[in-house]
Every structure is written in structure tokens, then in C-alpha cells.
Amino acid sequence: EVQLVQSGAEVKKPGESLRISCKGSGYSFTNYWITWVRQMPGKGLEWMGRIDPSDSYTDYSPSFQGHVTISADKSTSTAYLQWSSLKASDTAMYYCARQLDYGVDYWGQGTLVTVSS
Amino acid sequence: NFMLTQPHSVSESPGKTVTISCTGSSGSIASNYVQWYQQRPGSAPTIVIYEDNQRPSGVPDRFSGSIDNSSNSASLTISGLKTEDEADYYCQSDDSSENWVFGGGTKLTVL
Numbered sequence: 488e489v490q491l492v493q494s495g496a497e498v499k500k501p502g503e504s505l506r507i508s509c510k511g512s513g514y515s516f517t518n519y520w521i522t523w524v525r526q527m528p529g530k531g532l533e534w535m536g537r538i539d540p541s542d543s544y545t546d547y548s549p550s551f552q553g554h555v556t557i558s559a560d561k562s563t564s565t566a567y568l569q570w571s572s573l574k575a576s577d578t579a580m581y582y583c584a585r586q587l588d589y590g591v592d593y594w595g596q597g598t599l600v601t602v603s604s
Numbered sequence: 605n606f607m608l609t610q611p612h613s614v615s616e617s618p619g620k621t622v623t624i625s626c627t628g629s630s631g632s633i634a635s636n637y638v639q640w641y642q643q644r645p646g647s648a649p650t651i652v653i654y655e656d657n658q659r660p661s662g663v664p665d666r667f668s669g670s671i672d673n674s675s676n677s678a679s680l681t682i683s684g685l686k687t688e689d690e691a692d693y694y695c696q697s698d699d700s701s702e703n704w705v706f707g708g709g710t711k712l713t714v715l
Contacts, residue, residue: 522704524649531692531694531707531708532643532694532706533706534703546702548703548704549703582649589655590641590651590696591651594648594649
């Protein structure tokens with residue numbers, strides 16, 4: 488069974504760093520890109536970027552380029568999304584998903600990140 | 605910037621048919637495939653249509669997708685509405701740089 492299991496909810500202060508994870512299982516992790524999607528409270532879906540776990544090649548949305556870093560460790564079948572300095576506006580639910588040629592087929596359960604002083 | 609515009613909300617009665625539109629801001633929406641996602645409250649999205657009109661296994665044939673070049677729009681049609689179809693629906697496609705773009709989402713109420 489294909490699964491993407493994300494790390495648990497986080498509560499952070501502005502300026503702190505954070506890395507959240509997305510562990511794939513039940514399939515060959517390096518055969519599919521992982522994409523990350525943000526959903527701010529009460530708002531819609533926003534594509535952040537994606538990574539090819541086979542070689543760690545990344546694409547970023549212009550809206551998120553330079554604000555987050557996407558990485559992957561193929562030895563542990565885990566993708567990561569990280570911030571070096573969080574802002575209150577980073578408060579959101581973050582989803583990882585397994586990307587197909589078009590669209591995604593499996594989603595993680597989401598990681599809620601709350602940034603508050 | 606390429607944008608996809610959806611109606612904020614639609615409502616219809618059980619058993620009826622509803623269509624949700626997704627209009628491209630520029631270029632031809634037919635240039636790149638459109639996907640549709642369903643998101644129920646408190647849950648992660650799930651895909652209901654990919655490559656304009658293909659249904660993943662497990663998605664009922666009450667769900668269908670189409671492209672209308674004359675209006676530069678994609679549409680998701682749900683027939684035989686059920687209360688379980690009540691959810692937010694998002695269209696998604698690519699811009700010219702192959703970056704993903706989501707529509708703003710449509711809240712479907714089945715009442």
C-alpha cells in the first residue's frame with residue numbers, strides 16, 4: 488500500500504527554523520517526484536515546488552523560491568520542506584503528494600505549522 | 605501570470621447535476637492538461653479527474669471532466685449528486701514554465 492506519512496504538527500516562534508518531513512512507503516521512492524502544497528487557514532491550495540528524489544533536482548514556484556528549501560533523502564525515502572526563518576504568515580497546513588506526469592495520486596495527511604509569538 | 609478562475613461556490617439538490625467551471629487567464633487551456641481535486645473538510649485533497657477527463661480507479665462515473673476551447677475553460681460535472689459530494693473542488697494545470705497553478709477553489713453545497 489502506497490503511503491506518505493508526514494511529521495506532526497509544529498508550533499514555532501517567528502525567526503525560528505523548521506524542517507518537516509514526508510516519508511514514502513509501499514513504492515519505489517525514487518520513481519516519483521514529490522510535490523509540496525500549502526493551504527493557509529480557510530484558503531485554497533498553493534503549489535510550492537517539487538523534487539525528484541532520484542537526483543534531488545528541484546523546481547520551485549516563483550512565489551516560494553528563496554523562502555523554503557525542498558530536499559530529499561532517498562536512503563530513507565523521505566522528503567523535506569524547511570524554513571530558515573519562519574514568519575507568522577507561514578502558518579498553514581502543508582501537504583506532500585506523489586506526483587504523476589499530470590496531477591498527484593497519493594497525498595500525505597498534512598502537517599500543521601503554527602508560527603506565533 | 606497564468607491564473608485559473610473558479611466560482612466561489614455552487615449549490616444544488618441531491619440527485620441533480622452540477623457543473624463547476626475553471627477558466628484560464630491567458631493562452632489556451634487546452635495546451636496543458638487539467639486536473640480536478642476534491643477536498644472534504646479536515647481532509648487532504650484527492651484527485652477526481654486527471655488529464656482533462658480521465659477518472660482514477662475508485663472515482664464514480666458520476667464525475668466527468670471536459671474542455672471548452674471557445675470559453676478557454678475546463679469543467680467538472682457531477683451528476684446524481686449525493687450529500688457526500690459536498691466538498692471544495694480545485695482545478696489545477698501548468699503555466700508556460702511548467703509550474704503548477706491551482707484555481708481558487710469552489711465550495712459545493714448539496715442541499
